[in-house]
Amino acid sequence: MLTAAELEALLLSLKISSVAVLCALPFAVGAAALLARPSFRGKLVLDGLVHLPLVLPPVVMGYLLLIALGTRAPLGGWLLETFGIRFMFSWTGAALAAAIVTFPFQVRAIRLALEAIDPGLSAAAETLGAGPVDRFFTIVLPLALPGIVAGAITAFAASLGEFGAIITFVSNVPGETRTLPLAIYTAIQTPGGEAAAARLVVISILLALAGLMLSEILARRVRRLTHR
Template identity: 60%
Template sequence: MLTPEEWVAVYLSLKVAFWATFWSLPFAVLAAWLLARSSFPGKGLFDGVVYLPLVLPKVVVGYILLLTLGARGSIGQYLDAWFGIKLIFTTAGATVAAAVISFPLSVNAIRLALEAVDRGLETAARTLGASRLDVFFSITLPLMLPGILSGALLSLAASLGEFGATITFVSNIEGRTRTIPLAIYSATQLPDGDAMAIRLTVVSVVLALGSLLLASLVDRRIRVMIGRA
C-alpha cells in the first residue's frame, strides 16, 4: 500500500500528465499539419525546433524554461506583471515542463498519420464539391485519428516520466511539483527510502506500460474501424 505522501505524488503526476497532454495536443496537431502539408521559408528550422526537446538534455530544456518563463525571465516577468501568472515552483510550471518535453512525440505520431493519408481521396472529394472544411472533418481527420490518439497517449506516458526539466524549472516541492520521478529521487536520498522508491518505481512502470499498451490497442482498433488494418 502507498503512503499518503506517495498517493499525492501519484495524483500530481496524473494531473500534470493529463493537463500537459490536453493543452499541448492542439498545438501538436497544428505543428504536424504545417510540417506534413505546408511549405514555407524556414520550415527546416521550424522542424528542428519542434524536435529539439528530444535531443537536448532535459536539464537544458528546464534551464531554458527558467530563463524564459521564470520570475525574471524574458516572458515570465510579463506574465506575472500583466496577468498575475507565476509558473516557477508551481504545478502549472510542472505541466509546462512536461508539455514541452512530450510535445515532439505527439507531433511525430500525428505527422506520420497525416503523411499516410491518401491525398487522392481528398482531391476526389474536392472535385465532387466538398469544401476544404468538409474534406478535413469527413476524410482527413478520421484517417489521422489513430495518430492523434497515439500521440496523446505517448505524450501522457512521457509526461508521467518527466524529471530533468521539471526539477530544473520548478524544483522539487512536495504537493506542488513533486511528481513520481521526483518523489523517487527524494526517496533515494533518505537512509530508509528504499521501500518508498521501489513502490513508486512499480507504479511508474505500470502507468507507463499501461499508456503504451493502450496507445497500441487504440491505434489498431481505430485502423480496423476505418478499414486500414
C-alpha cells in the first residue's frame, strides 16, 4: 500500500503530465505542420530549436527556465507583478518544464504522420474549392490523428519520468512539485527509505509500460478508423 505522501506524488505526477501534454499539443501540431513542409527559409533553425531539448541535459533546460522565469528574472518578475503568474516552486512550473522537455516527442510523431499523407488528397480537395484551413481540418488532421495520439501518449509517459528540469526549475516541494521521480530521489536520500523507493520505482515502470502500450493500441485503432 502507498502512504499518503506517495499517493500524493503519484497523483501530482499524473496531473502535471496531463497538463504538460495538453498545453503543448496545439503548439506541437503547428510546429510539425511547419516542419512537414518541403522547404522554407529558417526550417533548419526551427528544426534544431524544436529538437534541442532532446540533446541538452534536462538540468540545462531547467536552468534556462530558472533564469528566464524566476521571480527575479525580468520576464518572470513581470508576469508575477502584472498577472500574478508565478512558476517558481509551483506545479505549473513543473508542468511547463515537462512540456518543454517532452515537446520534441510530440512534434516528431506528428510530423512523421503528416509526411506520410498522400499530397494528392489535399490537391484533389483544392480543385473542389476547399481552402487551406478546410483541407487541414477535414483531411490532413484526421489522417494525422494516429501520430497525434501516439505523440501525446509518448510525451505523457516521458513527462512522468522527468526529473532534472523540474528539480532545477521548481525545486522539490512536497505536495506542490514533488513528482514520482523526485519522491524516489527523496526516499533514497532518507535513512530507511529503500522500501518506499522500491515501491515508487515499480509504479514508475508500470506507468511507463502502460503509456507506451496504450500509445500503440490507440494509434492502431485510430489508424483503422481513419482508413475505413
